[in-house]
Amino acid sequence: MADIKDPENTILLELKGGTVTIELLPDVAPGHCDRMKELARSGAYDNVAFHRVIDGFMAQTGDVANGNMEKDFNIRAAGTGGSDLPNLKAEFSNIPHARGSIGAARSGDPNSANSQFFINFNDNDFLNGQYTVYGQVIEGMEHVDAIVRGEPPANPDRMISMKVAADA
Structure with a gap:
């Protein structure tokens, strides 16, 4: 069991292989952390597909508008949607996109992140300063690797x- 220091800022992500424990970074990216907690508490992320998973790079999910249709997974729309909530302002920091870090997915507009996020499989330093980092996997990365x-x-x-x- 992971050593959870701050339960209010820890996410328990259940995948087919087991639980992934994510420590959020509210001091670094408070808006992104609040959004993830709000959507998690509403159940919006439950059953949402990983629509973009690139070996050696990252696994992207969180399209709550298009990614949770059990039988009709909309391949064309996957990755284009967000929540009904307003987009978030970028919260760039010097936290690196290291293996297991959680990054905010967005369009070309730095202030377009909403509900989608990605988990880095490797250290992806080329993303540093361009995408908001707001969490880190502290246990269960093997389940992410199996996506x-x-x-x-x-x-x-x-x-x-x-x-x-x-809440768990």
Whole structure:
């Protein structure tokens, strides 16, 4: 079991292989952390597909508008949606995009992050200063490593559930 220091800022992400424990960084990116907790608490992330998974790079998910249709996974729309909430302002920092870090996915506009995020498989320093880092996997990275690859995968893996540890 992971050593959870701050349950209010720890995410428990349930994948097919087990639980991934993510420590959020509210001192670094408070808006992004609050958004993830809000969507997790509403159940918006439950059953959402990993729609873009690139070996040696990252696994992207969080398209709550298009990624949770059980039978009708919309391959064309996957990755284009967000939540009904307003987009977030970038919260860039000097925290590196290291293996297991959580980054905010966005369009070309730095202030367009919403609900989508990615988990880095490797150290991806070329992303530093260009995408908001707001969390770090502290346990269960082996379950992230096992996510089916593809852009999008033919049969994508899904987030079974996401909870704030304080609520679990």
